[in-house]
Amino acid sequence: MKKILVTGGLGYIGSHTVVELQNKGYEVVVIDNLSNSKLEVKKRIERITGKPFELLVGDVNDPNVLEQLFSKSSFDGVIHFAAFKAVGESVDFPIKYYQNNVSGLITLLAAMDKYETKNLIFSSSCTVYGTVKDLPVNENSPIQEAESPYGTTKILCEEILQDYVKHKPLNVILLRYFNPVGAHPSSEIGELPLGVPNNLVPFITQTAAGIREKITVFGNDYNTIDGTCVRDYIHVVDLADAHVKALEFAESMSTSIDVFNIGTGNGNTVLEVIKAFEQANEMKLNYQIGARRAGDVEQIWADTTKVSNVLGWNARYNLNDMMKHAWKWQENLENN
Numbered sequence: 018m019k020k021i022l023v024t025g026g027l028g029y030i031g032s033h034t035v036v037e038l039q040n041k042g043y044e045v046v047v048i049d050n051l052s053n054s055k056l057e058v059k060k061r062i063e064r065i066t067g068k069p070f071e072l073l074v075g076d077v078n079d080p081n082v083l084e085q086l087f088s089k090s091s092f093d094g095v096i097h098f099a100a101f102k103a104v105g106e107s108v109d110f111p112i113k114y115y116q117n118n119v120s121g122l123i124t125l126l127a128a129m130d131k132y133e134t135k136n137l138i139f140s141s142s143c144t145v146y147g148t149v150k151d152l153p154v155n156e157n158s159p160i161q162e163a164e165s166p167y168g169t170t171k172i173l174c175e176e177i178l179q180d181y182v183k184h185k186p187l188n189v190i191l192l193r194y195f196n197p198v199g200a201h202p203s204s205e206i207g208e209l210p211l212g213v214p215n216n217l218v219p220f221i222t223q224t225a226a227g228i229r230e231k232i233t234v235f236g237n238d239y240n241t242i243d244g245t246c247v248r249d250y251i252h253v254v255d256l257a258d259a260h261v262k263a264l265e266f267a268e269s270m271s272t273s274i275d276v277f278n279i280g281t282g283n284g285n286t287v288l289e290v291i292k293a294f295e296q297a298n299e300m301k302l303n304y305q306i307g308a309r310r311a312g313d314v315e316q317i318w319a320d321t322t323k324v325s326n327v328l329g330w331n332a333r334y335n336l337n338d339m340m341k342h343a344w345k346w347q348e349n350l351e352n353n
């Protein structure tokens with residue numbers, strides 16, 4: 018049985034990936050510092066899969082913690098999720114982001130080097146493309162200056178990995194996520210936003226639940242079909258599945274580094290997402306149009322040709338499923 022280390026494995030995307038890995042027969046070890054996750058997620062994952070896994074509560078920034086992990090187990094690969102992801106917070110606390118996201122990767126690489134771990138899947142973001150002219154965006158589009166320190170950390174980590182594989186024997190796959198939303202259909206796991214959500218879908222579900230009074234649509238004067246921004250929303254279970262496919266591919270790839278967009282290939286406006294939620298769940302949402310949010314790109318969606326051809330991965334869930342599962346998860350949170 019192959020053994021995989023998942024950093025940040027109790028987080029939103031990490032927890033769904035642990036489920037997919039266990040379902041495919043991998044043995045999973047998780048390291049998570051609980052900075053944006055809860056211990057009970059472990060039990061919830063195990064309830065879905067029926068299989069226990071090992072958890073170390075600790076920080077990937079701590080070399081002693083990594084030593085403890087790597088000296089005990091021999092890993093066939095690492096999926097590295099452990100990072101901060103709030104765009105706005107990164108503007109206020111850039112050092113926190115450089116330190117955690119960039120140093121965390123370097124500390125992890127040092128341990129992987131010492132113990133000769135061969136495969137790494139890295140969580141990147143479509144934010145590295147910045148404002149793109151030619152849509153949909155493919156993996157050869159140029160990387161542009163980031164709009165936030167969070168975005169900068171993703172670019173820096175990609176650059177470090179691109180450089181590192183020239184000198185060391187490591188297979189790396191960079192996955193550039195578009196907008197992950199939704200939750201596991203079992204409603205056992207999903208996103209747990211701390212405080213007021215920054216992202217659209219948690220804000221929608223909290224508004225539907227009456228926790229927030231209304232949603233503000235950030236700008237309706239963009240050059241899009243209804244004036245609101247376009248994004249490529251991807252179901253978190255599909256995204257998790259892409260990590261398993263990437264891992265399988267990394268083990269046998271001929272180049273040392275490769276990169277894939279992970280999205281559905283469809284763009285939807287903010288108003289389309291709100292309507293999709295209303296239709297999927299037969300509810301009305303209270304929303305208003307507000308000012309543009311600083312740093313938002315007008316529109317971006319993925320060209321998924323490469324990931325489909327090379328990894329054989331395609332999204333299976335549509336926007337309706339994403340909205341249904343996001344709401345079911347929110348309801349489950351309310352009832353717990």
Ligand code: UD1
Pocket residue numbers: 102103104142143144164165168196215216217218220232233234235236246247248287310312313314
């Ligand atoms: C951003 C980052 C992305 C990161 C993600 C994680 C950029 C360009 N993108 O995605 O890399 O992985 O956060 O947090 O930096 N919206 C509203 N009202 C709301 C909330 C959002 O209208 O209350 C709109 C936004 O203007 C945007 C869309 O909904 O058009 C999606 O926003 P959001 O969910 O925050 O994701 P991104 O900003 O696309």
